[in-house]
Amino acid sequence: MTGQEYAFVVLALVGTVGAVRLVTAKNVVHAALYLVVTLAMVGSIYLVLGAEFVGWVQILIYVGAIVILFLFGLMLTKAPIGRESLDNQQRGLALLVALAVLAGLVFLIQDAFHWGDRKMNLVHNTTGEVGRSIFQHYVLPFEAVSFILLAALIGAVVLARREERE
Amino acid sequence: MIRLPLVLFFSAVLFSTGVYGVLARRNGVLVLMSIELMLNAVNVNLVAFSQYVRDIGGQVFALFVIAVAAAEVGIGLAIVILIFRNRESINVDEVSLLKW
Structure with missing residues (x-):
């Protein structure tokens, strides 16, 4: 080992x-x-x-x-x-x-x-390689994930907000 | 040098612990925590295979899984708080309104 x-x-x-x-x-x-x-x-x-x-x-x-x-x-x-x-x-x-x-x-x-x-074989992956990979090959999934995050944020606010009694 | 099966075994242990937690816990927040354990097991696998096949795409997808897990926790906790507000309890086995 x-x-x-x-x-x-x-x-x-x-x-x-x-x-x-x-x-x-x-x-x-x-x-x-x-x-x-x-x-x-x-x-x-x-x-x-x-x-x-x-x-x-x-x-x-x-x-x-x-x-x-x-x-x-x-x-x-x-x-x-x-x-x-x-x-x-x-x-x-x-x-x-x-x-x-x-x-x-x-x-x-x-x-x-x-x-x-x-x-x-443990090679050290730098942050730059990850960034290049995200913004060269995985731009569309990245945008989809940010959209999911935005939708989840709005959904959480809507769900947890108290109903206004008129 | 790390043997690949060693990492995969750790991930399997983490995943089955999460399965146990989801099945055995009543408290809604604890169920969500166990789901986080399972997502982490998946991420360990993604990173391990990314290093094994020398493709950085696995790490990118681990980052995506982390982002989706954050969204899931936000929505899940909002639902749990909503259930608590309506029923004064977050025991998931008492929420059986939709049960046939």
Whole structure:
């Protein structure tokens, strides 16, 4: 194992622990903080993989903006504390389905990519390359995404606004 | 050098954790958080394959997924707040008005 693999394994383990604690936490605010751990670890994994711009965007957008949105959502809706009131009755069935999904995915990955001979040469992708790719090859999807973002913004404002009683 | 299956296994674990969260949680905000976990698993795969095949398009699409996830969270939380305002609760199994 190379040094990069050790770094990846450590980050992945911390991220997995955060994810598992997120879906089992008894307190909704703790769940949001575990989400921060997982998202930050995923961002660090992007940096280890050499995807610099995606890594920093992950930190900025997810940890900076989306988690704050979640915390606002939690504060505007009062949620009871305790696992019984946060989980429903089908926890065992859900665990079964999740393990089945995991087993299926692991089998498929093992089947398609044999362990060992598929190695990534980690090249450092600079922000300039990503920008050139977006604005040369993916201009139309980029515009579509910005339109989606605008539509979602207007939709969120319309939905969350209180009705004016005339 | 990182072996590709290592990254794919991590992504699979993240995705199935998200599946468990979506299925087992009652609280609407926690369901949205679990959906974020699944979207992140997809993004890890996109970036890993982008490095594996040496095509930067995967990273561009990871950025698009992040933008769409931000839009989804905005709309989702607006809907959750609307449900809370109308029903004093955001438990998704109590919202069964459209259930046959």
